[in-house]
Amino acid sequence: MLKKSVRYSSVFCFVYFGSYLFNFITLKPKITLKDIARELEVSISTVSKALKNSEEISRDTKEKVQAFARLYNYKPNNIAVSLKNKRTKNIGVVIPDIVHHFFTTVIRGIEKYANAKGYNVIVCLSEESFDKEVINMEMLANGSIDGFIMSLSSETQAKGDYNHLKEVTEQGIPVVLFDRITHEIDCDKVVIDDKLGGYLATKKLIEQGKQRIALIATDDYLSVSKARSQGYTKALLDHGIPVEPSRILKLPTMEMDEDRIRDFFETSDMDAVLCVNEIFAVYSMGLALEKGLKIPEDIAFIGFTDGLLSKYAHPSLTVVAQHGERMGEISAQMLIEKVESENEEETFQTKILEPTLVLRNSTIN
Amino acid sequence: MLKKSVRYSSVFCFVYFGSYLFNFITLKPKITLKDIARELEVSISTVSKALKNSEEISRDTKEKVQAFARLYNYKPNNIAVSLKNKRTKNIGVVIPDIVHHFFTTVIRGIEKYANAKGYNVIVCLSEESFDKEVINMEMLANGSIDGFIMSLSSETQAKGDYNHLKEVTEQGIPVVLFDRITHEIDCDKVVIDDKLGGYLATKKLIEQGKQRIALIATDDYLSVSKARSQGYTKALLDHGIPVEPSRILKLPTMEMDEDRIRDFFETSDMDAVLCVNEIFAVYSMGLALEKGLKIPEDIAFIGFTDGLLSKYAHPSLTVVAQHGERMGEISAQMLIEKVESENEEETFQTKILEPTLVLRNSTIN
DNA sequence: ATATTTACCGAAAACGGTTTCGTGTTGATA
DNA sequence: TATCAACACGAAACCGTTTTCGGTAAATAT
Numbered sequence: 031m032l033k034k035s036v037r038y039s040s041v042f043c044f045v046y047f048g049s050y051l052f053n054f055i056t057l058k059p060k061i062t063l064k065d066i067a068r069e070l071e072v073s074i075s076t077v078s079k080a081l082k083n084s085e086e087i088s089r090d091t092k093e094k095v096q097a098f099a100r101l102y103n104y105k106p107n108n109i110a111v112s113l114k115n116k117r118t119k120n121i122g123v124v125i126p127d128i129v130h131h132f133f134t135t136v137i138r139g140i141e142k143y144a145n146a147k148g149y150n151v152i153v154c155l156s157e158e159s160f161d162k163e164v165i166n167m168e169m170l171a172n173g174s175i176d177g178f179i180m181s182l183s184s185e186t187q188a189k190g191d192y193n194h195l196k197e198v199t200e201q202g203i204p205v206v207l208f209d210r211i212t213h214e215i216d217c218d219k220v221v222i223d224d225k226l227g228g229y230l231a232t233k234k235l236i237e238q239g240k241q242r243i244a245l246i247a248t249d250d251y252l253s254v255s256k257a258r259s260q261g262y263t264k265a266l267l268d269h270g271i272p273v274e275p276s277r278i279l280k281l282p283t284m285e286m287d288e289d290r291i292r293d294f295f296e297t298s299d300m301d302a303v304l305c306v307n308e309i310f311a312v313y314s315m316g317l318a319l320e321k322g323l324k325i326p327e328d329i330a331f332i333g334f335t336d337g338l339l340s341k342y343a344h345p346s347l348t349v350v351a352q353h354g355e356r357m358g359e360i361s362a363q364m365l366i367e368k369v370e371s372e373n374e375e376e377t378f379q380t381k382i383l384e385p386t387l388v389l390r391n392s393t394i395n
Numbered sequence: 396m397l398k399k400s401v402r403y404s405s406v407f408c409f410v411y412f413g414s415y416l417f418n419f420i421t422l423k424p425k426i427t428l429k430d431i432a433r434e435l436e437v438s439i440s441t442v443s444k445a446l447k448n449s450e451e452i453s454r455d456t457k458e459k460v461q462a463f464a465r466l467y468n469y470k471p472n473n474i475a476v477s478l479k480n481k482r483t484k485n486i487g488v489v490i491p492d493i494v495h496h497f498f499t500t501v502i503r504g505i506e507k508y509a510n511a512k513g514y515n516v517i518v519c520l521s522e523e524s525f526d527k528e529v530i531n532m533e534m535l536a537n538g539s540i541d542g543f544i545m546s547l548s549s550e551t552q553a554k555g556d557y558n559h560l561k562e563v564t565e566q567g568i569p570v571v572l573f574d575r576i577t578h579e580i581d582c583d584k585v586v587i588d589d590k591l592g593g594y595l596a597t598k599k600l601i602e603q604g605k606q607r608i609a610l611i612a613t614d615d616y617l618s619v620s621k622a623r624s625q626g627y628t629k630a631l632l633d634h635g636i637p638v639e640p641s642r643i644l645k646l647p648t649m650e651m652d653e654d655r656i657r658d659f660f661e662t663s664d665m666d667a668v669l670c671v672n673e674i675f676a677v678y679s680m681g682l683a684l685e686k687g688l689k690i691p692e693d694i695a696f697i698g699f700t701d702g703l704l705s706k707y708a709h710p711s712l713t714v715v716a717q718h719g720e721r722m723g724e725i726s727a728q729m730l731i732e733k734v735e736s737e738n739e740e741e742t743f744q745t746k747i748l749e750p751t752l753v754l755r756n757s758t759i760n
Numbered sequence: 761a762t763a764t765t766t767a768c769c770g771a772a773a774a775c776g777g778t779t780t781c782g783t784g785t786t787g788a789t790a
Numbered sequence: 791t792a793t794c795a796a797c798a799c800g801a802a803a804c805c806g807t808t809t810t811c812g813g814t815a816a817a818t819a820t
Contacts, residue, residue, distance in 0.1 A: 057567045060537070062776060073800045078778065088798060107538040109478045110776035113805050118474065120517070120539075128503055131703075134494050141493075141520050150534060152485070153518045155506050169515060172425070173472040173806090174485075202422045312707045319709060337703075338496075342677045344684060344709045427806060438770045443808065453768060475806035478775050538776090 061102045070098060112173075120150045121365060122175035124166050126158045126183045126210070130284075131308075131337030132354045133181070136208065139358020140179060147366050149176075158283070160185040164194045171197075176369045177204040179361045182212060184283055188251040190214075204368035206361045209352075210253055218364045219380040220357055224254050227350040227385035228261025231304050231332040234348075234387060236269050238394045240302035240330055244277040246291065246314065247306045248284055255284075255306045258334065262304055286310070292317060301329055308333040312343045315392060331392040345391035353383055426467045435463060477538075485515050486730060487540035489531050491523045491548045491575070495649075496673075496702030497719045498546070501573065504723020505544060512731050514541075523648070525550040529559045536562075541734045542569040544726045547577060549648055553616040555579075569733035571726045574717075575618055583729045584745040585722055589619050592715040592750035593626025596669050596697040599713075599752060601634050603759045605667035605695055609642040611656065611679065612671045613649055620649075620671045623699065627669055651675070657682060666694055673698040677708045680757060696757040710756035718748055 067074045080087045080095035112118045125133050141151050156163035163183045195215045205217040235243050250256040266273050279294045281287050295317050305311035311333030323329050325345050333349045340347035389395050432439045445452045445460035477483045490498050506516050521528035528548045560580045564570055570582040600608050615621040631638050644659040646652055660682050670676035676698030688694050690710050698714045705712035754760050
């Protein structure tokens with residue numbers, strides 16, 4: 031037995047190198063089960079089982095195979111395993127944009143959790159386009175991923191067409207929607223309580239003695255902006271302050287529109303501003319400073335999204351933190367649970383995270 | 396013929412629905428070539444060829460098959476195709492961080508180009524850790540991707556250990572390194588001329604009459620920071636200004652260290668500051684403002700990275716733009732060319748992009 | 761009428777694994 | 791000595807494609 035073992039190893043080296051001699055100098059391609067089986071003169075099944083430490087295989091053979099595999103750095107081919115198991119260990123993330131701080135933190139959260147669970151993350155950008163969202167999902171839905179985590183593009187939300195989501199869920203592919211969601215699709219969802227966020231921020235401003243609080247938001251089709259506006263309105267009403275339409279600016283998208291914001295500042299009179307993102311807020315602060323106003327005494331500011339901008343702006347910006355990273359982690363967790371759950375009980379849940387106020391120098395503390 | 400055709404369609408409906416009746420109400424799973432073949436009573440090969448419009452197949456059959464496939468929304472399974480073709484149409488992107496503006500713009504560039512070419516992007520984060528970088532690459536290298544685009548983690552650069560890259564390239568997997576590269580690996584590379592960037596920025600400051608120009612950088616193991624520092628030094632010397640070590644602060648990483656920067660400002664005397672990123676610069680501007688200094692008259696600032704921060708800071712920050720999106724596009728283009736090239740001529744190129752100065756209010760214009 | 765194309769189609773191998781099931785050998789038991 | 795587990799391993803199906811290689815029938819040429 032020993033003799034045979036010794037003999038094979040020397041024989042092997044010759045045969046193996048021989049068969050790959052062609053491009054041996056430059057390339058050493060991945061080794062497969064078949065290669066190992068051939069060189070060790072056992073069957074592919076045996077190799078497979080040996081590597082899985084199956085007790086069906088003798089100690090001797092297992093050691094032989096495992097040593098060999100280690101030596102030649104054998105790693106199973108993911109694609110083949112995926113095909114067999116019908117599990118890719120990939121999750122698809124489709125988001126509108128990646129340059130926005132919020133989304134990058136969510137991705138980081140997803141990545142962190144998914145990676146720890148052995149999953150890879152395929153990122154696709156819809157760039158706020160309905161068509162791109164559809165195309166990306168179709169690409170991924172043909173076997174590339176085990177499930178989706180996504181946030182709707184603004185165009186999709188404006189259009190209200192969710193057939194691409196429906197198709198995917200009907201195929202049995204799990205979906206988790208976060209932040210920009212729709213209630214028309216049955217799936218898991220993760221959001222922060224944007225209305226509460228708007229409420230808390232507005233309340234904070236009121237408590238600081240502000241009475242003429244302006245709002246810079248986007249049109250209501252964007253679910254998050256709508257909710258934040260509602261929180262703003264509710265806070266005002268709860269404190270007996272009338273909602274003054276002239277103090278509300280609704281931009282068509284989250285894109286920066288310097289002219290319209292500037293106009294708004296010229297024509298409207300206010301002592302505080304709530305903005306649905308940090309860019310609007312920081313830009314607005316700039317306008318206020320230009321006008322010689324003192325922040326926060328003359329005019330206070332609160333934005334959404336706790337990004338770099340808020341932290342390093344001058345003055346630093348008080349914001350409603352959205353906890354993107356946590357949101358990503360939760361999304362990934364919910365998705366992976368669904369993916370790995372055997373039972374087909376279709377129960378969906380919506381997790382609502384609480385926003386928190388991060389106090390900085392754009393408000394009185 | 397016609398009769399048969401009519402008959403099959405009705406028969407099919409019954410059979411197909413029948414076989415999937417089990418969970419028909421909730422799920423309609425993906426249809427495969429085999430399904431089509433079975434229902435149309437032809438072979439799998441015929442279906443495959445018909446869908447590819449092979450002229451080996453009669454007009455009649457092709458139409459039948461194609462109509463059927465369209466009706467049931469057949470899409471080939473990516474995994475199976477990948478296994479067969481040994482091409483995944485995925486590219487792996489391994490970067491140190493995703494919350495930094497520069498990297499997100501690069502990803503966007505990669506995504507844009509790759510998507511247009513039918514590729515998907517798998518993003519993995521090393522989080523500046525050597526081990527994570529290695530693990531991620533190993534995960535992806537087992538068949539999941541056709542090639543890598545990556546930027547080295549700081550730990551990897553500090554360690555100088557590139558064996559994981561070597562292994563991958565030896566397996567014949569194409570790699571494109573961008574921004575944080577190493578010359579120890581033979582592969583395509585894309586960088587901006589950081590030395591030139593540092594030079595241009597410093598020269599600009601000198602031309603504005605600044606003589607006591609400080610530098611806030613990181614330790615030299617970070618290739619980009621080193622190059623930028625060299626540009627700074629060269630510009631000073633070219634203009635006959637001695638390099639004053641007390642005006643140079645080298646932090647261990649790109650992470651913010653408020654205390655050390657504050658210390659540096661207390662102890663050093665300067666009329667301009669060049670920073671290797673925008674965060675250092677904007678934070679420093681804050682310190683200057685606190686001290687009652689006028690920007691840019693008393694002290695001017697230039698940073699690297701043309702992000703949100705630079706644009707919306709107060710005053711807005713003059714920066715060396717790195718053109719991340721372009722860098723991503725070029726990286727993706729180089730990689731995909733390598734992936735799709737048949738010939739094995741191993742020629743590698745390094746593309747050097749020119750940085751440009753974006754003038755804003757932190758310098759005199 | 762026979763030989764040769766041509767048009768159409770199917771069987772089977774291959775990609776690289778996993779897994780079920782069967783089988784030959786061995787040693788213990790009756 | 792016949793019987794039977796236990797043990798160790800291999801054959802083969804399978805995942806869903808692609809692609810090569812034949813093969814059959816009709817159509818054409820001889």
